[in-house]
Amino acid sequence: MAQKQARGKKKKPVRKKGRKKVRKIHMNIWIVITIILLTGLIISWPSIRHRSHGEDKGAIVPKGAYVYGIDISHFQTHVEWDSLMVLTDGSRRTMRSMSMAKDIRPVSYVFIKATEGSSMKDKHFRKHWKEAGKKDLRRGAYHFFRSSKDPREQAENFIKTVGELRYKDLPPVLDIETIHSGCSHKTLNDKALTWLKIIEKHYGRKPIVYSSASFIEDILCDEIKGNYPIWVAHYEADTPRYKDWDFWQFTDKAVVHGIDGYVDLNACPAATLEDL
Numbered sequence: 001m002a003q004k005q006a007r008g009k010k011k012k013p014v015r016k017k018g019r020k021k022v023r024k025i026h027m028n029i030w031i032v033i034t035i036i037l038l039t040g041l042i043i044s045w046p047s048i049r050h051r052s053h054g055e056d057k058g059a060i061v062p063k064g065a066y067v068y069g070i071d072i073s074h075f076q077t078h079v080e081w082d083s084l085m086v087l088t089d090g091s092r093r094t095m096r097s098m099s100m101a102k103d104i105r106p107v108s109y110v111f112i113k114a115t116e117g118s119s120m121k122d123k124h125f126r127k128h129w130k131e132a133g134k135k136d137l138r139r140g141a142y143h144f145f146r147s148s149k150d151p152r153e154q155a156e157n158f159i160k161t162v163g164e165l166r167y168k169d170l171p172p173v174l175d176i177e178t179i180h181s182g183c184s185h186k187t188l189n190d191k192a193l194t195w196l197k198i199i200e201k202h203y204g205r206k207p208i209v210y211s212s213a214s215f216i217e218d219i220l221c222d223e224i225k226g227n228y229p230i231w232v233a234h235y236e237a238d239t240p241r242y243k244d245w246d247f248w249q250f251t252d253k254a255v256v257h258g259i260d261g262y263v264d265l266n267a268c269p270a271a272t273l274e275d276l
Helices: 002-008 017-053 125-133 151-162 185-203 213-218 222-227 270-275
Strands: 057-060 066-072 085-088 093-095 103-116 138-144 173-175 208-212 230-233 247-255 262-269
Touching: 066 247, 066 270, 093 247, 103 125, 103 151, 103 262, 125 138, 138 151, 151 185, 173 185, 185 222, 208 213, 208 247, 213 230, 262 270
Parallel strands: 066 103, 103 138, 138 173, 173 208, 208 230, 230 247
Antiparallel strands: 057 093, 057 247, 066 262, 085 093, 085 103, 247 262
16 A cells, blocks of 8 residues: 555746746846847938938929029928928939939028918927028018918017018018808908018018918919919929919928928029019
8 A cells, every 4th residue: 555655746846946047047148038029129210211211213303494482380390401402303302312313412592481371470480480590592481471460460470570571582472271160251351462562561572372282273362363473383284283373382282401301392483582
């Protein structure tokens, strides 16, 4: 009986000390791999961020003897003002690599958002305006119009924010893109004309009016279209649908050397820029 009992006893499994060691080694390897991956991510973050905000190539510039300009707001947090250039490849597509570029053109002018509605001021206007003023390029300030707000208050907001203009600054710009619910086309145009006349009287210069080709054709009145320079937005076209334009915003997906990500790019005849 004793023998049987002894035989029936189960032997305790012998734990191999080596397994613990192996697990520890594996864990250490994964820790090392994780550290390497995190280090690589930190090092490559600027280029990843750069790619996430814009590709190495962007929109195609139109054919023609144009001078190019950008328009910016608080969305463009960092601008290398000494490096602003439009680089294009053999198919006229904007690109970032200077060494691979087939054509290099300067950025000749910049429109900067100053105000919106009755009280909003673009948070980066002062910085952009000051830096642009130090460089050899024309600068202009624009106001985003709200048809629901008093046009006199909007004009006052713009004047207080921008201050006086230098002789080489571009005329003020009225950006009209929206119309609030219940507002008639006539009311919108009357309010826009009020803003335009106040600004024209204050600065002694005719403001520029910005809008899309369809908005200009379908909503803006003849008094505005016939008396003020027009800056038309029309993308992915050989020429704007609205023909009587002074500036043409032909894309919002241009790659411009000196700015991260995509940016709006505009064209105008050299003579137009000189006459303003």
